[in-house]
Amino acid sequence: MTNILIVAELHEGKVRKSTHSSITFARQAGAAGGTFSIVVIGGGAAAAAAEVTGYGAAKVLAVEDPTATVCERIAPTVAALVKSGGFDVVAVTASSFGKDIAPRIAAKLGAGYAPDISGVKDDGGKLVYRRPVYAGNAYASCRLTTALQVVSVRQSEFTAAEPSGGASPVEAAQPAAPDAAAARVEFLGLEAAKSERPDLGEARVIVSGGRALKEKFAEVLDPLANLLNAAVGASRAACDAGYAPPELQVGQTGRVVAPQLYFAIGISGAIQHLAGMKGSKVIVAVNKDAEAPIFQVADYGLVADLFVAIPELVKQLQAG
Amino acid sequence: MKILVPLKRVADPDNANKVKVAGTKLETTGLEWKPNPFDEYAVETALRLTENGAATKQRQGEVVVVSFGPKEVEATLRAALATGADRAIRVDVTDDKLDGDLVARALKAIVEKEKPDLVLCGKQAVDGDSNQVGQLIAEYLGWPQATFAGSIKSEGAPGKETALVVHREVDGGTINLKVTLPAVVSVDLRIVAPTSVKSVYTADGFKYPDGVRFAALMAIMAAKKKPLVEEKIETLAADTALKIEYLGFELPAARKAGVKVKDVAELVTRLKSEAKVL
Numbered sequence A: 001m002t003n004i005l006i007v008a009e010l011h012e013g014k015v016r017k018s019t020h021s022s023i024t025f026a027r028q029a030g031a032a033g034g035t036f037s038i039v040v041i042g043g044g045a046a047a048a049a050a051e052v053t054g055y056g057a058a059k060v061l062a063v064e065d066p067t068a069t070v071c072e073r074i075a076p077t078v079a080a081l082v083k084s085g086g087f088d089v090v091a092v093t094a095s096s097f098g099k100d101i102a103p104r105i106a107a108k109l110g111a112g113y114a115p116d117i118s119g120v121k122d123d124g125g126k127l128v129y130r131r132p133v134y135a136g137n138a139y140a141s142c143r144l145t146t147a148l149q150v151v152s153v154r155q156s157e158f159t160a161a162e163p164s165g166g167a168s169p170v171e172a173a174q175p176a177a178p179d180a181a182a183a184r185v186e187f188l189g190l191e192a193a194k195s196e197r198p199d200l201g202e203a204r205v206i207v208s209g210g211r212a213l214k215e216k217f218a219e220v221l222d223p224l225a226n227l228l229n230a231a232v233g234a235s236r237a238a239c240d241a242g243y244a245p246p247e248l249q250v251g252q253t254g255r256v257v258a259p260q261l262y263f264a265i266g267i268s269g270a271i272q273h274l275a276g277m278k279g280s281k282v283i284v285a286v287n288k289d290a291e292a293p294i295f296q297v298a299d300y301g302l303v304a305d306l307f308v309a310i311p312e313l314v315k316q317l318q319a320g
Numbered sequence B: 001m002k003i004l005v006p007l008k009r010v011a012d013p014d015n016a017n018k019v020k021v022a023g024t025k026l027e028t029t030g031l032e033w034k035p036n037p038f039d040e041y042a043v044e045t046a047l048r049l050t051e052n053g054a055a056t057k058q059r060q061g062e063v064v065v066v067s068f069g070p071k072e073v074e075a076t077l078r079a080a081l082a083t084g085a086d087r088a089i090r091v092d093v094t095d096d097k098l099d100g101d102l103v104a105r106a107l108k109a110i111v112e113k114e115k116p117d118l119v120l121c122g123k124q125a126v127d128g129d130s131n132q133v134g135q136l137i138a139e140y141l142g143w144p145q146a147t148f149a150g151s152i153k154s155e156g157a158p159g160k161e162t163a164l165v166v167h168r169e170v171d172g173g174t175i176n177l178k179v180t181l182p183a184v185v186s187v188d189l190r191i192v193a194p195t196s197v198k199s200v201y202t203a204d205g206f207k208y209p210d211g212v213r214f215a216a217l218m219a220i221m222a223a224k225k226k227p228l229v230e231e232k233i234e235t236l237a238a239d240t241a242l243k244i245e246y247l248g249f250e251l252p253a254a255r256k257a258g259v260k261v262k263d264v265a266e267l268v269t270r271l272k273s274e275a276k277v278l
Ligand SMILES: Cc1cc2nc3c(=O)[nH]c(=O)nc-3n(C[C@H](O)[C@H](O)[C@H](O)COP(=O)(O)OP(=O)(O)OC[C@H]3O[C@@H](n4cnc5c(N)ncnc54)[C@H](O)[C@@H]3O)c2cc1C
Pocket: A209, A210, A211, A212, A234, A235, A236, A237, A238, A249, A250, A251, A252, A253, A254, A255, A265, A266, A267, A268, A269, A270, A271, A272, A273, A276, A286, A287, A288, A289, A292, A304, A305, A306, A307, B037, B038, B126, B189
């Protein structure tokens, strides 16, 4: 019987949608018998906790702690709740928040850690995890040898959970004493990118651009993205050159995405880029080089100059 | 400032699609060993933090590189020494007897002996993509962590650096942290941009060339004489049991071949009526 604790990710007093991927994981991992609970830690935790009471959790723990901005403050609380609540698996979504905190929780608990998993199955009472290695060119199945386990789950492979009805009870819990290290880290602030667009992890359509777009990155891609209510993504080369901000980077070392429709525009299709978007349902590539590797994964390839093709595409879509 | 940089070699990441599965093992035979790119960035960052950018031959402090692996990883360590690191440590162990947790616990023992002000690692090794060692070692040491650093500025007086201001690249923006030393920092891609790292020795407005520095032939020769010591994993970690067990590997299903469309009109038609995604 697995008893899972999900650590919710908070942003401006709300539970981030990424958290719903951990709920999907918990439902799958607990399918053979088990329960899951969710812990919400931060300022305004009680209100945020109410957002996740409809997903079938045994309980939702609300820890009011406005100082919980760094993992040196959050991890001790999670670890204390794991011990007092008799949980055996801690799950977070492998966002930058999750990747930062999960190993710290694992080390604190002496638990094994399975990072960035893409699947789980119950093998006679033991959880077996699936995870991509070598930029998604192979998948490993692995097991943790410890009784206590920590996992981070891929948002692109665990579809966001839908509410299942019912109302999980919300319980208030106390923050634990922070790590001594907390006194040596000061949170100076989050510079959040201001965007009306959907998040890369949640968008149905993503319009991504590469180095080819140069200074015209936004000028060319925004009209298409606006029309399709798409998130905008970018290759590393486009981010490094400053054509697009770093948080838009899709790939092995950026965001891993799997939308219904992915446009790769002026992107060559390096291994590291493919690792972040190969799971998309339909891939469209626009590139003037017919030999570009991106065409090997594209469902629809258009060999063309993007500066002509994309405005034309916008025009035709507008025309209906 | 004294900096410890853990550094891993990985099977050529640009040819990762050539990995094979044999039985329950993953084979990378035929792929060249390369330094993990993020670790090359960490070495470059360590060098930038311990120098005046305008006089890079003079090291202000010490950079120690450490790698866990068999004898061959000494080539990776020597390459780091050639770019400017001062000393190297190789912990003798084969890759199949390692996981991130053991690396972190053994690193803790090295840190306790070496007493660096900063452990500077890559955010992830691009073979396993685990993204865990920096965070694990921070917890084991009880030190603060700043992961995914896109820029770093050191504070304090020359030789007496006290803190780092780190801009962390996170989903949806940047988180700014100030960590008091000693601390653990893991670096992200943009850390090797011209103005991403600023030491207390480097003048305001100084710009590095983009990317990591290359070793001159003279430096490669000189690096052969720099100290490189070997340690045993058993003496660093009391318990060498692994916490993760790999049961097997499989290659992903290939995507089915797509079509080339002749123009924008055909693309629109197909997306609407065939793929039904518009
Ligand atoms: C450690 C490490 C991590 C990395 N992580 C990532 C990652 O997470 N994500 C990522 O994307 N990359 C990553 N990379 C970089 C990756 O290897 C490639 O360098 C990068 O993806 C290339 O970006 P690009 O396709 O935009 O640029 P390029 O390779 O320069 O390709 C530009 C493309 O545009 C086409 N083009 C040019 N002009 C036009 C035009 N007018 N019309 C149409 N097409 C045109 C060209 O034919 C070409 O195919 C990483 C690299 C390293 C070393």
